[in-house]
Amino acid sequence: TLPAATVERLPRYLRCLEMLAPSRVTISSKELARLSNLNAAGVRKDLSYLGSFGMRGVGYHVDELAARIRRTLGMTEDRTVVVIGIGNLGSALANYGGFGNRGFRIVGLYDADPAKVGRKAGGITIRPIERLAKDAETTDIAVGIIATPAKAAQGVAALLSEAGVPSILNFAPTVLNVPDGIHLRQVDVATELQILGFYMAGRNRT
Amino acid sequence: TLPAATVERLPRYLRCLEMLAPSRVTISSKELARLSNLNAAGVRKDLSYLGSFGMRGVGYHVDELAARIRRTLGMTEDRTVVVIGIGNLGSALANYGGFGNRGFRIVGLYDADPAKVGRKAGGITIRPIERLAKDAETTDIAVGIIATPAKAAQGVAALLSEAGVPSILNFAPTVLNVPDGIHLRQVDVATELQILGFYMAGRNRT
Ligand SMILES: NC(=O)c1ccc[n+]([C@@H]2O[C@H](COP(=O)([O-])OP(=O)(O)OC[C@H]3O[C@@H](n4cnc5c(N)ncnc54)[C@H](O)[C@@H]3O)[C@@H](O)[C@H]2O)c1
Ligand SMILES: NC(=O)c1ccc[n+]([C@@H]2O[C@H](COP(=O)([O-])OP(=O)(O)OC[C@H]3O[C@@H](n4cnc5c(N)ncnc54)[C@H](O)[C@@H]3O)[C@@H](O)[C@H]2O)c1
Known part of the structure; x- marks a missing residue:
């Protein structure tokens, strides 16, 4: 299960992903950390709770990560x-x-x-x-x-x-x-x- | 220096301390974690940045901890x-x-x-x-x-x-x-x- 502190950071990560240019395909944990004013190790740890889909050396697939965060936050429901x-x-x-x-x-x-x-x-x-x-x-x-x-x-x-x-x-x-x-x-x-x-x-x- | 994530949690700890009964003298990291919906190890780590004043087995002195958080957040200034x-x-x-x-x-x-x-x-x-x-x-x-x-x-x-x-x-x-x-x-x-x-x-x- 997700720690409370991780849950509280997910909306912030999502907001950062939504601000990226539509043409962006991947993002590194380092860049996501910089955009969200947090440290990269913390970002990697938070996102590891969502399943293992970061690609070493390439980072995370932006659309897939955003969709996974939305699903985790239950945003797919009305x-x-x-x-x-x-x-x-x-x-x-x-x-x-x-x-x-x-x-x-x-x-x-x-x-x-x-x-x-x-x-x-x-x-x-x-x-x-x-x-x-x-x-x-x-x-x-x-x-x-x-x-x-x-x-x-x-x-x-x-x-x-x-x-x-x-x-x-x-x-x-x-x-x-x-x-x-x-x-x-x-x-x-x-x-x-x-x-x-x-x-x-x-x-x-x- | 303090990590950004720690700074963001300090106001929450302060609010929890301010809600305690005036007669309270000490609080454990475990209880402060429960009140602030975070985990105890994270609380201890956050507060360790403010200096070493938690007393093993007894916890933190409520007034001293609140004063230290206020000073760290610059609340003493107008x-x-x-x-x-x-x-x-x-x-x-x-x-x-x-x-x-x-x-x-x-x-x-x-x-x-x-x-x-x-x-x-x-x-x-x-x-x-x-x-x-x-x-x-x-x-x-x-x-x-x-x-x-x-x-x-x-x-x-x-x-x-x-x-x-x-x-x-x-x-x-x-x-x-x-x-x-x-x-x-x-x-x-x-x-x-x-x-x-x-x-x-x-x-x-x-
Ligand atoms: N972030 C949040 O959680 C949250 C929550 C609610 C509202 N909002 C946002 O807050 C803002 C205000 O919402 P509201 O319901 O009070 O709107 P409102 O229309 O009632 O108030 C906006 C005020 O801004 C003034 N204004 C417009 N241009 C200005 C300028 N250049 N310089 C100075 N004043 C100017 C207007 O005259 C008006 O008085 C909106 O952008 C809204 O989306 C954010
Ligand atoms: N948490 C924050 O950061 C923050 C920021 C601004 C305001 N506030 C708080 O938000 C609250 C509202 O502020 P405001 O400026 O809109 O006040 P306001 O006086 O303009 O609005 C309060 C509304 O609540 C209604 N009301 C009173 N008792 C009610 C009841 N029992 N059931 C239903 N409605 C009732 C009133 O008729 C009024 O329309 C205040 O408590 C204020 O302290 C909080």
């Missing part, structure tokens, strides 16, 4: 997503074009504010949060994205898990408790700033 | 941030409380739409993008966050680098070309969905 909390962040997520080409489709937008219900974001009509449980009975929902204020997030997480949604992506700055079996990921853009902060001073800090 | 493009995403970033407690302070919001200029987001008045270069002469800007549509992003990146801003965090779904020496990080929330996608099928895919 995954449905709902967004809860259609404020600034929820609206940006509803309008974001980057989900579709990775196999994720937004099938529902929910909010607790009656003034928002009935409006559209990203071409989808916002539904009242009270309808989530009922809608989940007839629509298979794979991921719930929480974009509400922190104080509402735990309540929304409970609604999602009771509705049988197996995965949650949480943007609200709070620690959520979810039942075992629910996959939870926390997003915090401040993390990206902290990583930039390390490099800003120009010298490698320890 | 870092100034500007956000370019105050639409849905830019507004959510301007209002986000998670920057302040990590040493990042938003000092400017810029937009190209005259209808947005003069409005406030997160308590800060939106300025016209034409003013960025002049403002950068009098205010030290450490990071520029790009939250514009993709087609405007390259132009904004050029403005930021010409204004002497050393780091860019880009949300627009496009590959930016920036001069050497500018630290660039690309954010894509779809990556988080792809990682969730791997675990969704319940079986470890290869």
Whole structure:
């Protein structure tokens, strides 16, 4: 089975492969490491979990590697997503074009504010949060994205898990408790700033 | 010096440490690994770059480890941030409380739409993008966050680098070309969905 750290790097490798010119046929682990800002030995080790298909001296076949990563990430399946909390962040997520080409489709937008219900974001009509449980009975929902204020997030997480949604992506700055079996990921853009902060001073800090 | 992969994991370790009860004095690498969803050997290796202060059999001193990570990430310094493009995403970033407690302070919001200029987001008045270069002469800007549509992003990146801003965090779904020496990080929330996608099928895919 794949280590968690390897799984987390696969989308990055895929993004690098997708950025290559369409005419590219192969890529070395060294070049993939340079593009993804990681070290070559780590790249080779990560990709070895996907099966042995790197060719010594030639590298990896770009299309085959991308297809294998997509299959490993389950991108060949159509995954449905709902967004809860259609404020600034929820609206940006509803309008974001980057989900579709990775196999994720937004099938529902929910909010607790009656003034928002009935409006559209990203071409989808916002539904009242009270309808989530009922809608989940007839629509298979794979991921719930929480974009509400922190104080509402735990309540929304409970609604999602009771509705049988197996995965949650949480943007609200709070620690959520979810039942075992629910996959939870926390997003915090401040993390990206902290990583930039390390490099800003120009010298490698320890 | 620290490997890039280690630097990227430090904010996650810090978040786990900050979530511990205030009464906690020590933590083992095993527990920190479990909390951060990584393996214990990797945690020990990462932390060994910060100096040798884990105590065999006892683990790490929580406050000391957190302080050392903060220092390594340069969080002790006051870092100034500007956000370019105050639409849905830019507004959510301007209002986000998670920057302040990590040493990042938003000092400017810029937009190209005259209808947005003069409005406030997160308590800060939106300025016209034409003013960025002049403002950068009098205010030290450490990071520029790009939250514009993709087609405007390259132009904004050029403005930021010409204004002497050393780091860019880009949300627009496009590959930016920036001069050497500018630290660039690309954010894509779809990556988080792809990682969730791997675990969704319940079986470890290869
Ligand atoms: N993780 C990050 O990096 C990051 C970045 C920016 C913002 N945020 C967080 O994202 C969240 C949203 O930010 P925003 O600027 O869009 O806020 P916002 O106030 O604009 O939007 C919040 C929305 O949630 C709705 N809501 C409140 N309670 C609800 C409930 N119980 N069920 C359904 N909807 C509910 C509100 O009606 C509103 O439309 C905040 O928690 C903020 O801290 C996180
Ligand atoms: N990376 C991710 O995970 C992610 C998630 C959501 C949205 N996005 C991206 O973030 C961007 C913003 O999304 P949004 O929903 O907030 O869009 P939006 O249309 O609501 O906001 C864009 C803002 O940029 C301003 N703008 C346009 N050109 C500009 C320029 N040259 N200089 C300064 N400002 C300019 C516009 O006036 C507008 O206010 C988009 O590129 C979107 O694809 C990325």
